[in-house]
Amino acid sequence: MRRAKSGIAALLTALLTLSGCATWQPSSSAAWLTPEPLAVPYRTELAIARLTEILQRAELSEEQSARLYYDRGVMYDSAGLRSLARLDFMRALRLKPDMADAYNFVGIHYTLSGDFDQAFEAFDSVLELAPDYEYAYLNRGIALYYAGRADLAVPDFVKFLKLQPTDPYRVVWLYLAERDLSERAARARLTANVATLAADDWATNIPLFYLGKLSEQQLLNSVINDLTSPRVLAERLCEVYFYLAKWYEAEQQPEQAIEYYKQVLATNVYEFVEHRYARLEMARLRGEALSGESNEFH
Template sequence: MKIFVYIALLSFLVGCQLTPSDSGNEQGSREQGQQGRTGGEGQAQRRADLAIVEPALPSQSQQAEIAQINELMESDEVNDEQRATLYYRRGVLYDALGLNTLALLEMNKALALEPAMADAWHYVGIYYMQNGNYSNAYEAFDSVIELSPEHDFVYLNRGLTSYYDGQFDMAFTDFADFYFQDPSDAYRIAWQYFAAFELDSGRASEQLRQQMQAVPARTWGGGILRFLAGDISENQLISAAFQGIETHQELVERLCEAYFYLGKKAAMQGDTEQALNYFKLVLMTNVYSFVEHRVARAELYRLREADQKSVP
């Protein structure tokens, strides 16, 4: 009975989870929650280059759950559908711990038993994207869209694949679809801006200013957009990251995002050295399930490749 109760709980979690998560919170909830926190500038300004905190620690509860799943997988009472759910859940946990190769293996095992599991295809696409295997990533995300056309984050991640593949028109289209699902989401506005900037930087800036009106300026997401638009400085963004924080984990997550957007703006302004440093700081946070952490290494590769091409 214990086995079936646990698997029923996992099935509920899988049904609720639409995108890679950390500590049991799905990405959409994480983004909405952070946008709702205030990001005032009343405290003393912090220098962006000195705002370094200890990285996030591996979750003991997630490791314990992996051990529980390992025990359940040895039971003869688990049928194929339940086993696919367990593979998927174990893959999600591996993902949150930064063990991408193990996570990919688990997702493939789940799909071997349940080929119509859209969320597993979504993770597979993300891993292919992170590894630069863009053709397979496109196929995986297309499978997600075929199986679950309303999937919350597939257009973001297919857009990221196109963006880092240099297909900026395609990226802009997917980011636009992602944006129109929730025009008040600062992160959706930011990614559409990044793709638009590659196509027409002037028009992208105008669009950013128009769209950011839907996001309250004094929220964390609003602060990111104001920084990208040039309304606040690097130090003001970092200072805002420390506002309304209750735990060390929340601070590390905020700084993961702050470092990333600092790096993006530095790269867009041609300051390659500064951008490289910020993207390295993103990776040092160990917030593996945040999209900013997932693509920080791709940003490093992109900058280094551009730097090599510029050498005579």
């Protein structure tokens, strides 16, 4: 599931736009099961270079500098350079402390490091500054979920789903949180929510799988329907392997779950929610402590 990226300048948007929507199929009917890691687009590297040059050479106001640091942070984040991204988001907030977009990313990075109190504070700041910032509800809900507070995560996921009730990913995240509280109630709500989803949306197959309407192989086979590019294939594999891993985790099969999380990471779809949290999921399954690496950026 791609998160919204707000605040990118028109120039950068033009640089990063990829054209083409023709149907594309993998050359081998079996090869698509193993993700081929995506390379960082040269447009992203070019955007980072241009932003760096502007920040170093141009005479900018504090607000302009903050926006450019934020934009470069988003570029770094999409390339998997999380530490550099976090530094830029912190720089942006020092220059413009009311930047909701930057707080949202900072909250995500705190979540990944297990600094949940700091994450909650960041997402609360987002919603204080921009009450309609819908992805803050998703991200705060995820932080609460990983902090073991599914009871508090559910209201955020409910709010997030109400804003776009036909989004299969929102349906699934609500189910995952509710399942920690009551499998029976979660399944009942999932059944009701699936009825509102579009049958021709590929992602609808994920909640259908959770309901037992599709087998694992049927879900995997659906990934190659109506593909438009190798990137779309990588994105779908990133998603499908994550939610299969979550299913295996619930089935008390941590080894298979970890194998699927490894497949998620192999896609290199860094900006997707599923890729972000796959490593955290693996750490939880292995009983490992999170890094707490964000402490050095306070």
